[in-house]
Structure formats: C-alpha cells, structure tokens
Amino acid sequence: MALPEASIQLYTLATEFSADMEGSLDKLAAIGLRNVEAFDFVRRPDEIRAALDASGLVSPTGHAPLLSDELWTPDGAIPTPAPEVVFEAAATVGLKTVIDPFVAPDRWLTLEGVTDIADRLNALVDTAAGFGLEVGYHNHAQEFIADFDGQSAYERFVASTDARVVLELDLYWALVGGQDVVGLVSRLGDRLVAAHVKDGVAPETNPFAPGAGAFGSETLDQRRAGEGDVPLADALRAASGLSYAVIEYDNAPGDVFADIAASYAFLIEGGLAR
Known part of the structure; x- marks a missing residue:
C-alpha cells in the first residue's frame, strides 16, 4: 500500500483559522503540510477556497453535518443545511469527500437508531456522486457503547x-471507546480511507456513556503523536487502503x-505518511 498523505483537521486551530485564514494556512504549509481537512465550510466556501489557493494547499476531505436534523452550536441549535447545499459548498472548496463528524450518543444505543443513521447516509451516496463527491463518517466514542x-x-x-x-476512524476516540484499535483498523479494510492521528491518555470512563455527565474537550489529556496511549504507528501500518493520515487535537x-x-514529524520521520 502506498503511504497515506499527511493532513490536518482545521478544527485543531479553529480560533487561529477563524481569525486569520491565510496566515494560519501559510504556517501549516511552512510545516510541510499540503493537505487540510476543512470544517465549518458550508457558510464560507468561497472564503476558504481563496485562502487555500493563496497558500497552495488543498482540502480533499472535510467535515459537515449530514445525519442530524439539527446542528448544535454554542449559540444554540440550528437546522442542518440541506445535503445539496452542503455538497455545493464542498465542491466549491474542492473537497472529494464530505464526512459527517458527529451523531448524538443516544442514537447509537438502539438497533433502530443505528439502522436509521446508516439508512440516512446510504440515501446520500448517489446525491453526493452528482456533485463529484463521496460521503463518509467520523467516529467519537459513543459508537462503541452498545453491543448487538x-x-x-x-x-x-x-x-x-x-x-x-x-x-474515517478517529484512533484516539476508538481507544477511549475500549477498542482494540489495531484490530479494528484491520477489520475495516479498504473502507477506511482516512484516520485521525490523535494521541493522549484515555479517560477512565467513556465520557459519552449514559450517566457520564457533561464534559468538554479542555478536560482531555491529549499529547503529541507518539507520546500517549494510542498505538498510532501499529494502527496506521495495519490499514490496507488509507489515503489520509489526518492530524487532530481536540x-x-x-x-x-x-x-x-511534532505530530507531522512523527508521521513523516516514522515512515507512516508522506
């Protein structure tokens, strides 16, 4: 298998990116990155595309809501944009793959809920193809609570x-969900086209489990790649069709x-990405 390309989820630098798109992207390019993974692009596709072009970067993948009726924001819930609106914005930015980044934990606790999530995503495959796109899903840890x-x-x-x-498997969140991360990567086979390269010390309990209480990303003990508990190198080597190794910090x-x-150096110097 050819080595995956290194990328970076722009949520990692959400504050910096929103304050200075082009300057932030220039810093990423100076590190050596050629790819980024866009987020919150539906309301500002032209602005993001212009900044990417100016910095010589591309965004082959991006995150946008597809599977929930409402999108939670710090300012309250808003209706999720129609899929066609999402896909048109994605095409403007230059994406190849639109990935839903989060489905609420309670919907993963029943077989009916899981079936509904899958059905919704299946129904979007052909619509996305009409825009020259494919669709995907990115996990957290709530997807590993229920067992059927x-x-x-x-x-x-x-x-x-x-x-x-x-x-797109988030390797850190799979570990938090109690998974054998390397084994899971192997089982997913060629369906797995991107991985979130994220490290840290897993919390003692799954923070998405019923009764776990509220938590924020600021409570997570995350580390630079290779300095935490996640078997990143072994997991990436177990992948059979990975296209992108996407650095991310919550x-x-x-x-x-x-x-x-530091995480980019871990990938490149370790022979895990290009």
Whole structure:
C-alpha cells in the first residue's frame, strides 16, 4: 500500500483559522503540510477556497453535518443545511469527500437508531456522486457503547452502509471507546480511507456513556503523536487502503502550531505518511 498523505483537521486551530485564514494556512504549509481537512465550510466556501489557493494547499476531505436534523452550536441549535447545499459548498472548496463528524450518543444505543443513521447516509451516496463527491463518517466514542449480538454499534453501522460510504476512524476516540484499535483498523479494510492521528491518555470512563455527565474537550489529556496511549504507528501500518493520515487535537497540549509540527514529524520521520 502506498503511504497515506499527511493532513490536518482545521478544527485543531479553529480560533487561529477563524481569525486569520491565510496566515494560519501559510504556517501549516511552512510545516510541510499540503493537505487540510476543512470544517465549518458550508457558510464560507468561497472564503476558504481563496485562502487555500493563496497558500497552495488543498482540502480533499472535510467535515459537515449530514445525519442530524439539527446542528448544535454554542449559540444554540440550528437546522442542518440541506445535503445539496452542503455538497455545493464542498465542491466549491474542492473537497472529494464530505464526512459527517458527529451523531448524538443516544442514537447509537438502539438497533433502530443505528439502522436509521446508516439508512440516512446510504440515501446520500448517489446525491453526493452528482456533485463529484463521496460521503463518509467520523467516529467519537459513543459508537462503541452498545453491543448487538457481539457486534458494536459502530461495526453494525459499517455492515449496514453502502460499500461506497467511506470511513474515517478517529484512533484516539476508538481507544477511549475500549477498542482494540489495531484490530479494528484491520477489520475495516479498504473502507477506511482516512484516520485521525490523535494521541493522549484515555479517560477512565467513556465520557459519552449514559450517566457520564457533561464534559468538554479542555478536560482531555491529549499529547503529541507518539507520546500517549494510542498505538498510532501499529494502527496506521495495519490499514490496507488509507489515503489520509489526518492530524487532530481536540485539546492541544501547548502551542498549537508546534504541536502540529511534532505530530507531522512523527508521521513523516516514522515512515507512516508522506
């Protein structure tokens, strides 16, 4: 398998990116990155595309809501944009793959809920193709709470989706969900096209489990790649069809650009990405 390309989820530097798009992207390019993963692009596709072009970067993947009726924001819930609106914005930015980044934990606790999530994503495959796009899903840890006949809700979802639906596995959150991360990567096979390269010390309990209480990303003990508990190198080597190794921090431990550079070096110097 050819090495995946290194990328960076722009949520990692959400504050810096929103304040100075082009300057932030220039810093990423100076680190050596050629790819980014866009977020919150539906309301500002032209602005993001212009900044990417100016910095010589591309965004082959991006996150946008597709599977929830409402999108939670710090200012309150708003209706999720129509899929056609999302896909048109994605095409403007230059994406190839639109990935839903989060589905509420309660919807993963029943078989009916999991089936509904899969059905919704399956129904978007052909619509996305009309825009030259594919669709996918990015996990957290709530997908691994429920079990159906010995199969996690996440793997039941994978088995229920169209083979054209791609997967982006967040390696840190899979560990938090109690998974054998390397084994899961291997089982996902060529469906797995992107991985979030994120490290840290897993909390003692799954923060998405019923009764766990509210938590924020600032409570997470995240580390630079290779300095935490996540078997990143072994997991990436277990992948059979990975296209992108996407650096991400929910809670960067220090200066965000220095932390990104350290994780990029882990990937490149370790022969894990190009």
